[in-house]
Each structure stands twice: as C-alpha cells, then as structure tokens.
Amino acid sequence: MARRKGIVETHSYRTFLIVAAFIFILPIWARPIPGEALHMDIVNLMVLTGIYACAVLGLNLLLGYAGQISLGHAAFFGIGAYTTAILCTRFTWFPTWLGVILGASLAGAIGWLVGKPVLRLKGNYLAMATLGLGEIAFILFSQLKGLTGGTVGMLNIPPLSIFGLKFDTDIKFYYLVWAIVLVIMLLTINLVLSRVGRGLRALHSSEVAADAMGVNTGSYRVKVFVWSAVLAGLGGALFAHFQLYINPESFTFALSILFVTMVVVGGMGDIWGGLVGVVALTFLPSIIQVFPEWIPGIPESLTNFSNYALVLYGLLLIIFMIFLPKGLSYGMERGVAAGRRSAKLLLDRIRAHD
C-alpha cells in the first residue's frame, strides 16, 4: 500500500512537470495562426486562460472538493480587478504588484465577511445567496461612478511591473501568469493530497459523518471559500493589468456561470480536469466564431459570441451533468482506456486468427 499511495502522489507531481514543460515551450511554436477564417492568437488566449485558471482552481476546491456551490465568483474577480485598477490609476506611484496583492487580499476579506453568515446555508440557499452577492457587486461596479468610472469603466490602467520589470507584452505576461498558475497548482495538489483535502471531500460526501469524525466542517467551509475568493481576486487583478481597461460588463453573472461551467466541464474535484475545462472554454469562443463566417447570410446577432454565450454555457452544463458528470478529463481517460482495450482485443483476435 505504501507503494501504491506513492504512485498516486508521484502521478500527480509527474503530470505537473509535464504540464509545466508544455507551458514553457508552447509560445515557441505557437505563432498566431494565419488565414482568413481562423485568426487565433494562442499566446493571447493562453494568457486569458491562465487568468481564468486562477479563479477556477479555487472554485474547483470549493465546488468540486468541498461541494459548496458559488454562483457569484465574478464578484471576487471584479473586486480584485477594481481594487488594483483604482489604486494604480489614482496614485500613479502605486506599485502595481502591491495593487494585485491588495486586490486578492480584499477579495479574500470580503469573502470572509460574506462567507461567515452565508456558508451556514446549504445547497440551493447557498447558490441563491452567492448569486445575490454577484448581482450586488455588479451594481456597485456600475453605480459607484466616482470610484469605478461607472458603466464606462476605467481606462489607462498601467501594465504590471515587478521591481522594474515591465510585463507589457503578451509573451511576458504569459510567462508571468503561468508561473503564478503553476505555483497555485502545486499548492493545490499538496492541499488535496493532505488531511485537509480528505476533510473537504468528507464534508462533500456526508457533513454529519465528517463532523462526527472530527472535521471542523464550519471552519473548513469558510476557509476554502475565502481561499477561493483570494484566487478569484488574484485572477481579476491580473486581468485588469493585462487588459489595461475594465468595465462592469467583464464581471457579470455570465462570468460566474463561465467559472462554474469550466469546473463542471473539466471535472469537479479534479485539479487537472479544472485546467482542461478552462482551456476548452476560453478557446471555445474563438473556435466557434469561425463557423458563422462560413455560413452565408447568417444574421448579424449570431456572429457575436457574447450574444449566445449563456445559452451555450447552460447547454454545456446540462449535457455534462447528464452524460459526463465527472467531466472532460475523466471522459478522455475513459476514452483512451476503452481505445486501448479494443485495440488489444483486435490484436488478440488477429493473433488468434494467425
């Protein structure tokens, strides 16, 4: 058994190394894809993927491991973004990296304030409460005009610079974001393989039994919620310094749903799955955008992804919940295993035939 457990662990860390190596070399051969129809800037999209991955890694801990739903994580993403945007545009001397840290911290602090009372609720009630949080945050972003610039948003956010090193190109930002994501990833793997990870999964499965076995479920719920808020805030702050422009439209209900969809599509309670979900759904709009251009006479409204994004996310949620509740990565694993089995069967038959 000691050996077996060892294998499970090294398996996780080996995957980590492979992913890290892949991310390191990706920009070297991933030039923007030329051609009329499919114009995808992979590095640019991967930056966005990394930014979303911060939030989704946290949400996966909350939703996939601890089993607590949040339909309002766009609020924390937005709080992170606005905090650093406001600080860095008001005070031009303000260090941008400090803005990012404060953005993540404020998101965590608000997560704690909200989470304390709200996490006593379960299931549908928790979903409702977090939904409300998302809506309140959106309204505040739009209405606190003096602070946030209202619906117009905030312009001229300075690019991120850390000790004189300016992250003002896609490729520089790419390496920065993914270094951060990989660190979070490593922390998350460590966490889920530990007693805390087991406690969270126990809480997911049976709260009464987890309580009885000595897991302080109340405290675990708040801590994992706050941590997920911090990570969403961090993602949001990076988003602000990457786009250099934010407005409330970036932090709507659709974003909260996008995060949940990423977790579900990738695989709840599966760190690597979460990452697969983020990649798939961040690239999806660019891929889908191509098709309407091929169909002549298609209405203008269908060429804009944001017009039907929510419909698509909803559909994906339904389809995955029914057919692939364990997510894309599990489905791929199963597919590969099935492929291997049938290939082996075929080989055996051929051999038997000989």
Add this chain to the structure above:
Amino acid sequence: MNESILEVEEVTKLFGGLAALDDVSFSVEAGEIKAVIGPNGAGKTTLFNVLTGVYRPNSGRVILKGKNIIGSRPDQITAMGMIRTFQTVELFEGMTVLENTMVGCHSRSKYGFLSNSLRIPRAMREERRIFEEAMQILTDVGIETRASDEGMNLAYGQQRMLEFARALASQPEILLLDEPAAGLNPYETGELSNLISKLRDRGLTIIIVEHDMGLVMGISNDIVVLDYGEVIARGTPDVIKNDPKVIEAYLGIGTE
C-alpha cells in the same frame, strides 16, 4: 467498580411539544459495555445525537470526563475522545477504504490549509503517521487487503467494519455504536461481538444501541431501557430480562 467517564444528567430534548428524551439520567463507567435498548422511537438515536453534539438538549447536562459538553461542536467532542458510528452506514463517497480511515485521524492531527499547501516537513511527517496508523487499524479490523478499493464498493458487512475502523482511528476512549449489527448475518454478528469484546478488553468504554437482543445480552455489563423518551429500567442483563416493565414495553414476545 471504576469511576464514571460519562454522566448523563436529567437530559430533556423536545421536538415541538414531543419529548424525545424526558429527564434521562444514567452514568457510564470506564471500561464497561453499556447497552441502550428500547422499542423504535424510544429516543435512542436522539440520545446519541445529543451525546455527540448534533442536537442541543432543552435541559440537562452531559459530563464527559468531568467536563460539561453541552454546546460543544461534534468535532470537539470527537477530539475529547468520544466518537460514534451510524445506524445507516455513512461512508465517504469517492474515497478509498484507506482514505476513509485516514479521515478518522482528523481529531488527532492539526496541520491546516497553509502548512499542507506548503508541504512543510512537520505536516509531511504527520501525513506519514496518519497513513501508518490507518493501515494498522485496517489490519486490526481485517480489511487491510481492500485498502485501495473505494469504500462504497465493499460488501455491506465490510462497510460496517470500515465504519468501525474509521471511528477507531480517532483512538477514542468512548465508542458509541448505533445499531452496529443491523443488516449483518449471524456469522458477521458473531465477529462483531468478538470485536466489541476485544475492544473492551483493551480498555475502551462502549455504549451500544442495538435491537439484536442476543448480542446485547451477551456482551453488555449494564443496560438502560428507554421507552417514549424515559428511562424505564436499568441494570444487568439478568435484571433487565426479568423486569416486568421491560417485558411489557419491549421484550414482550422477545424473551425466549
């Protein structure tokens, strides 16, 4: 005999106007096997829920090792050395036999989110210890060969054993068993009876709620009989068997 390790004093628990527990008092001595019996709806499971901090009683006190535990959280009571099993098996879904058991070590381990995320050496040593203790307990209970299987995939009797293992992983002083023989065949019940006796011999105090009279009469030192939330009798198995009130309320046809 020994000093009392658990005192239940005048505990009353009302649901609406109905008293699920009505002024219940009894004491449990260290190292004994105490059985709580009574017809369905007598308040036995409610009693367990009060003892383990799931319900707060309307009045009364529960003194565990000299400390009143009313108002303590379930996990705090577990950390004080009293742990329960469930009437319906409550294993953790999607977790292996080993992982289920490792969760039982929770109250005796302390490193949290930060230490484990950073894999600090002390937290890693603790993980190692949890792993080894859990394996040892699985060996004791006799299901170590299934350690890497999912808990939910075990046969029912083995699931019961796993629940036992998980509770024992907290190294409790008092073990509360809620109908542990429910759904077991006679052979498995015999095994269970041996296991309980063995645990008692190791110094564990055991409180058992059970319908299987053969098991109860065979292993317990002392019995408390509940009916409609009230204690109607208490005493050794021989006394209880011959108590007319008990025969009327519960054993009735059951006495062979």
